[in-house]
Amino acid sequence: MTRRDQELLNRVRAVFREHAGADRRMGPAQIGELLGIREPRLAGAILRVLSPGSQASIGESEFRLAVIRLVLAEEEARLAFVFRLHDADADGALGTADLASLLEASVRQNRISLTPREMNGLSAALLARADRDRDGRIDYGEFLALLDEFPLVRNELGKSVAPWFRLEEERRKRRRTSRGLPRRLSGFLFGVLPHLVNRYLLGLLYLAANLFLFLRAMQAYAAAGAPLAIQIARGAGACLNLNGALILLPVMRGWLTRLRHSPLAFLLPLDQHIDIHKALGHVLLGFSLLHSAAHLFNYFSLGTPLARSLFGTAAGLSGLILLAAFLLMWSLSTHPIRRSRRFELFFFSHLLYLVWFAAALLHAPNFWKWALAPLGLFVAELAVRRFRASRVSHIREAQLLPSTVTHLKLDRPRSFTFRPGDFLFLKIPALSRFEWHPFTISSAPEQADHLGLHIRGLGNWTRELHERFARIPEEDRRLPVLLHGPYGTPSNEIFRSRIAVLVGAGIGVTPFASILRSLMLRRESGLALSLEKVYFYWLNAGQESFEWFTDLLARLETRGMSDFLELSMYLTGVRIDATSGLMKIGMDLLGRRDQRDLTTGLKTITSFGRPDWESIFSQLARRHGYGAVSVFFCGPYALAQIVRFAARACGFRFRKENF
Structure with missing residues (x-):
């Protein structure tokens, strides 16, 4: 036995012992737990194929032998496993009863909602397509011929079953598309490199500025004869002046929106403004701690009472206030707090920035020189926000959608102009007198009578919104609201692109709903567009989530835009495996026949x-050229990293929504 075979054997043994019962055997319940299968019929069918001689359970040696054979087998043996899985009576052919039983269980397992007519049609469609000799059954040869018509499904079924059994996959061959070096180099030089140069050049300038200020302050105090601790404290203080002034810039949404529509947009990392704000916060924390530690060391070395140094001087007291305020803001803005559905902790603690800036102006004599311009711009921004926030609107309609999504239609103020993909801040005084929340506008600018918002119930405020409207009748839902905005996003760049790929995951589809609506209305009105082609991808874990924008997508399909727009829907909560492959083929056959997808x-x-x-x-x-495509993404961070990597590998520009 080779070392690789021994490792596989050990992994299979470990998987079995982790899930086996007290009798050291696995029944349908343990098989279901191992494979993530809730449907007893599916778990029982798998057990029947793994252990043909016993319907009740399987022992370790039999399980180990059956699984290793599957893992190491060629494609045809794995396809034969799928066939036997559906052959409930083990007569070597799949009849109507065989298919109906497993298909119904697979539909329930994957939480797909089908009508009784559609459910009955799955078996009929499979038999009509695969039963070539018209004997009312599908034999193994006809089964393989059917899979040949659906190569993507066959490829998934023919892959190793090791991941299914939670083993490392063996002998998996990844097909990587061969890209010519000249085309890859061209895509990198013209699609990615300019943006990397801009980003890293600004980063190097920022690092150089901090290093210069730190060393210059140290040198000045060293020349004056100050001890090393004071030199370090003053160096850190000089860097605090710079970063304290810069931290306001990334959160000036109004100015950022103006910059997005200026020639400077290409030079500045506007898409990363939130990440830059966070990074500056971490840098401020580091320099604050270094500055404080150096001063404390100096106090101890001088032998003066610590309490008098901290509380008996204006510099000491203001320094304590600065550090306490910043530590509170920083700790309550970390990822665990922001994802704990306690937005109010983040929101109200961040109001301490007023205390921090007031104390910084008292503590550091030269800080006003650094902060004057940013504070001036910020005050102007707040004045504009205050003016815009005075615009009162009303909820015209509130529609409750699946997955705790609330679709609000608001009366659109006359002065409210926006671009597709923009977002606004919303306050509903009936829910909270203080909280403002950002939401992407899902309606199009061309829809002059209303503003549309799709709000997912993820936090306390958004869940309360959904629950409140569920409790009250429609006639009582016309509540007053306050708006400020709109503010620009990376999606605004879509209309400057030639080829655009839009990737929305879950409720991240909302900016693209506005864009697609606007594109449809502009084409219908005959407006010229720089866009030549749009590819739209929408990923949802559950079938019900597609209901959010089905009406819009159905309209797009009937407006003769197939030469301009390609739609792709992915139900990510369902994987094609031995239990769902035939279900997928049956659904596709019915969808093609009726020209209507059963999922959406x-x-x-x-x-x-x-x-x-x-x-x-x-x-x-290959179709459009390396570097010729712009990818726009809105969704979870982990998926963004995957899409960004694949896009950059082809020289595509990648833009991600940030709030």
Whole structure:
């Protein structure tokens, strides 16, 4: 036995012992737990195939032998496993009863909602397509011929079953698209490198400025004969002046929106403004701690009472206030706090910036020189926000959608002008007198009578919004609201692109809903567009989430835009495996026949599982050229990293929404 075989054997043994019962055997319940299968019929069918001689349970040696054979087997043996899985009576053919039983269980397992007519149609569609000799059954040869018509499903079924059994996958061959070196180099030079140069050049200038200020302050105090601790404290203080002034710039949403529509937009990292603000906060914390530690060391070395040094001088007292205020702001803005559904902790603690700046102006004699321009711009920004926030609107309609999404239609103020993809801040005094929350506008600018917002219930405020409207009748939902905005986002750049890829995950589709509506209305009105082609990808974990914008997507499909717009839907909560492969084929057959996808009701057929972004972008690069495509993303951070990597590999520009 080779070392690799021994490792596989050990992994299979460990998996079995982790899930086996007290009798050291695995029944349907343990098989279901191992494979993440809730449906007893599916777990029982798998147990039947793994252990043909026993319907009740399987022992370790039998399990180990069956799984290792599957892992090491060629594709045809794995496909034979799928066939036997559906052959409930083990007669070597799949009849109507065999198919109906497993298909119904698979539909329930994957939480797909089908009508009784659609459910019955799955088995009929599979038999009509695969039963070539018209004997009312599908034999193994006909089963393989059917899979040949659906290569993507066959590829998934033919892969190693090791991931299914929570083992490291063996002998998996990843097909990587071959890209010519000249085309890759061209895409990098013209699509990615300019943005990397701008970003890293600004970063180097920032680091150089901090280093220069730190060393200059140390040198000045060293020349004056100050001890080393004071030199370090003054160096850190000089850097605090710079970073304390800079930290306001990334949160001036109004000025950032103006910059997005100026020639400077290409030179500045506007898409990363939130990340820059966070980074500056971490830098401020570091220099604050260094500054404080150096002064404390100096106090101890002088032998003066610590309490008198801290509380008996204006510098000491203001320094304590600065450090306490900043530590509170920093600690309550960390990721665990912001994701704990206690937004109010972050919001109200950040109001301490007023205390911090007041104390900084008292503590540091030269800080006003650094902060004058940023504070002036910030005060102007607040004045504009105050003016805009005085615009009162009302909720015209509140519609409750699946997955605790609330669709609000607001009366649109006359002076409210925005671009597709913009967001606004909303306050509903009936819910909270103080809280403002940012939401992307999902309606189009061309819809002059209302503003649309789709709000997912993720935090206390958004969940309360959904629950409140669920409790009250429609006639009582016309509540007053306050708005300020709009503010620009990276999605604004779509209309400057030639080829655009829009990737929305879950409720992250909202900016693209506004953009797609606007594109449809502009094309219908005959307006010229620089965009030549748009590819839209929408990923949802559950079927019900597609209901949020099904009406919009259905309209797009019927407006003759297929030459301009390609739609792709992915149901990521369903994976194609041995239990769902035939279900997917049956749903596709019915969808093609009726020209209506069973998952969404659209003409576009929904794919199961996660997209292969490397393959998708490689195909687009061959079609349009490396570096010719701009990718716009709105969704979770982890998925953003995957899409960004695949896009950059093809020289595509990548833009991500940030709030």
